[in-house]
Every structure is written in C-alpha cells, then in structure tokens.
Amino acid sequence: MDIKPTESELEILQVIWKMGQCTVRDVHEELTKTKDAGYTTTLKLMQIMHDKGLVERDTTSKTHLYKALFTQEQAQSNALDKILSTVFKGSTSDLVIQALGQHRASPDEIDAIKSFLNKFDQHKK
Amino acid sequence: MDIKPTESELEILQVIWKMGQCTVRDVHEELTKTKDAGYTTTLKLMQIMHDKGLVERDTTSKTHLYKALFTQEQAQSNALDKILSTVFKGSTSDLVIQALGQHRASPDEIDAIKSFLNKFDQHKK
DNA sequence: TTGGATATACGAAACCTATCGTAGATATTT
DNA sequence: AAATATCTACGATAGGTTTCGTATATCCAA
Incomplete structure (x- = not known):
C-alpha cells in the first residue's frame, strides 16, 4: 500500500493520531481553531480518505468514528524517504x-x- | 516569494542543480533514465516553472538554457519546515x-x- | 536547397484536490 | 408532535498538475 496523504489529509490525520479515534466534528472543531473551513469540506475530505484506505470508520451509530490505518511513525518514515530522495x-x-x-x-x-x-x-x- | 515546487518540478530541479545550467534536452535525457516521459512534457513543465518564477532562462540562442532561481539548500530548508510541522x-x-x-x-x-x-x-x- | 532532425509554443484532455451547496435521514429540544 | 439541530451522502465547481499532439521555426546535412 502506498501512503501519500495530501497536505489537507495530513492536517486531519494529526487530529486523529492525537485523539486516537474521533468524529468528523472533532476534527472540524480542531481545524477551525487555526483556519477557516466549512463542515462539509472536512466531512468530504474524511470520506475521501476512507475511500483511499487511509482511515477506517465505525458506522454503527449515526455519527461515525474514524481511526487511522497507519501510524504517525509510518508517515514520518515516508516523509523522510521522500525528501531524502527529492532534495x-x-x-x-x-x-x-x-x-x-x-x-x-x-x-x-x-x-x-x-x-x-x-x-x-x-x-x- | 513562496517556494513550493511540485513533485515533478523537484525532479527537474535536481537535474538543474546538479548541472548548474542546462537545456530541456539535458533534463529530459536524465529523467528518462529512470522513468518514461515525452519530450514535450518535460518542455512544458519547464516552461511552467519559468512562468512561476522557479527558474530563469537564457533565450538568446535557439536552444534555451535554464537555471534555478533558488538553491537546493533553500528547498531543503523548506521541505524540512513542512514535514516538521505536518508529521x-x-x-x-x-x-x-x-x-x-x-x-x-x-x-x-x-x-x-x-x-x-x-x-x-x-x-x- | 531541400529534407530531416531538433527546438519552442500552444492548446486540450485527463486527473486530482479542495471547497461547498443541497438533500435527506436521524436525533434533540420545546 | 413540530421545529430545530446535526449527521451523512451526493453532486458540482474551481483550480492546479501532468501529459501529450500538433503547429511552427530553426538548424544541419546530403
């Protein structure tokens, strides 16, 4: 599997990593502390991340719960590999x-x- | 000025940094050692990089000469800043x-x- | 000097990212 | 129960990246 989250996806992943598990609203509240964004924008991004296999989610209740499918350490390792080879x-x-x-x-x-x-x-x- | 070259642009910049100054063909030959790409694709990318102000070029002769407008060190610094804050x-x-x-x-x-x-x-x- | 190789310019298409409006379902409050 | 709030789903759009075909100009060799 290829782990290459976009800039926005990484912002979201940071929140998920910190909380371990969270809702779209959790992420959205956190993001809007530092920047503007519509709620459905955050939702859509997280749905796409799910489509891509970056996160999994529990849909048993109305409000879904998201978890990361890889660790921050893996993302760090990937990021290092990339800039090592590119710059x-x-x-x-x-x-x-x-x-x-x-x-x-x-x-x-x-x-x-x-x-x-x-x-x-x-x-x- | 904001230095945020794309993935493809960085591949090209690597060649330019190594050679100091080079033609589209120089870059193209180097790139096709490791991946497939049409010549006009490389050309177009380099033209866009010029439009963006990432490189300058000398057009006095038919075959243009490209130079980077920032150093590899600056790109490194930028890349480090980015992954430090994101991951x-x-x-x-x-x-x-x-x-x-x-x-x-x-x-x-x-x-x-x-x-x-x-x-x-x-x-x- | 004419044909082939090589160069740039330009435009279009395919794809991806980010953003958000609207609709419909479900919960909550009054 | 009706109104309100909250949630997901589903487009649609705007903008950027990457790719490449075609046209046109220029150089070089037969």
Whole structure:
C-alpha cells in the first residue's frame, strides 16, 4: 500500500493520531481553531480518505468514528524517504545537519541525539 | 516569494542543480533514465516553472538554457519546515532520531554529525 | 536547397484536490 | 408532535498538475 496523504489529509490525520479515534466534528472543531473551513469540506475530505484506505470508520451509530490505518511513525518514515530522495540526494547526514542547524534544538534534545548516536556506535561494533 | 515546487518540478530541479545550467534536452535525457516521459512534457513543465518564477532562462540562442532561481539548500530548508510541522509535531529531535534510525548512516557521517553537535554546544555557552 | 532532425509554443484532455451547496435521514429540544 | 439541530451522502465547481499532439521555426546535412 502506498501512503501519500495530501497536505489537507495530513492536517486531519494529526487530529486523529492525537485523539486516537474521533468524529468528523472533532476534527472540524480542531481545524477551525487555526483556519477557516466549512463542515462539509472536512466531512468530504474524511470520506475521501476512507475511500483511499487511509482511515477506517465505525458506522454503527449515526455519527461515525474514524481511526487511522497507519501510524504517525509510518508517515514520518515516508516523509523522510521522500525528501531524502527529492532534495537531499539521499544523504542522511546532510538532512540531520540541516535540521539541527536551522531549528535550534534545546540542550535536552541535543543530549537525546548524542546518546542515540552513542548507542548507535556500539551496535556497529 | 513562496517556494513550493511540485513533485515533478523537484525532479527537474535536481537535474538543474546538479548541472548548474542546462537545456530541456539535458533534463529530459536524465529523467528518462529512470522513468518514461515525452519530450514535450518535460518542455512544458519547464516552461511552467519559468512562468512561476522557479527558474530563469537564457533565450538568446535557439536552444534555451535554464537555471534555478533558488538553491537546493533553500528547498531543503523548506521541505524540512513542512514535514516538521505536518508529521513531526515540530520536534526536531524526533526527526533527527527517526532519520538516523531508519537510514543507517556511515561511520563518517556519524562523526560529521557528532562534531557538528559539539560545535553547537560551544556556541550555546 | 531541400529534407530531416531538433527546438519552442500552444492548446486540450485527463486527473486530482479542495471547497461547498443541497438533500435527506436521524436525533434533540420545546 | 413540530421545529430545530446535526449527521451523512451526493453532486458540482474551481483550480492546479501532468501529459501529450500538433503547429511552427530553426538548424544541419546530403
């Protein structure tokens, strides 16, 4: 299966991931906090996502319940693969260094990364 | 200016970035190594990219020469911003750790990242 | 100099995304 | 029970992307 959600679909998925399971209204309320959108627009998008197999839904009651059919981690992995091949010439270190350079990480984050790198080294041996 | 090249446009830009300056045929030859496409399709895409202001071109001779109007680094920065906000909840360290986890970097790359992190620490102080 | 190769320009079609209005079903409130 | 609110379904439209055929201009070789 190919996971390639559109921009709008990702906005919706973020809400679903956060809540685990939710209604169209849940998503809509969340989205309208930061941008304008008609309710039926959100509904339609979620119906399309269902058609595409991005989400599943429970239709036993009038108000349907939606769940994601893949995890945020899978979406992250996909997104990384894509930009690695399209703009980073496949170089992971370029990507990492760029990311650290432009969005300064907190000391805690840096520590987390360092200890990750160390663990990494040991596995290599 | 807003830099948001489409998928196809990025494929073309990769060739332009690599060559610095090139013709439609240059790009086309490169693209058809990995996928099928008609020559006029590539031409049209590049014309549209020119209309959008993504590239400039020298039309003094019959065969036009195209150049990118922004760098690969800018595209990288843009791509990172986008996936950070759409799938990484803004967490740079999550992104970095995911990237290192799934695409194993070479020892050299890891060293490069480590020394980058150290430089980073010093600046912080 | 005439025919073939190569270039650009232009327009149209197929497809996808995003948006929303309207209709009809179901629930809720008064 | 009637009015109101809420939900899904179903188009339809506007806009953007991708694809390619055809026309026209230009260069080059026989």
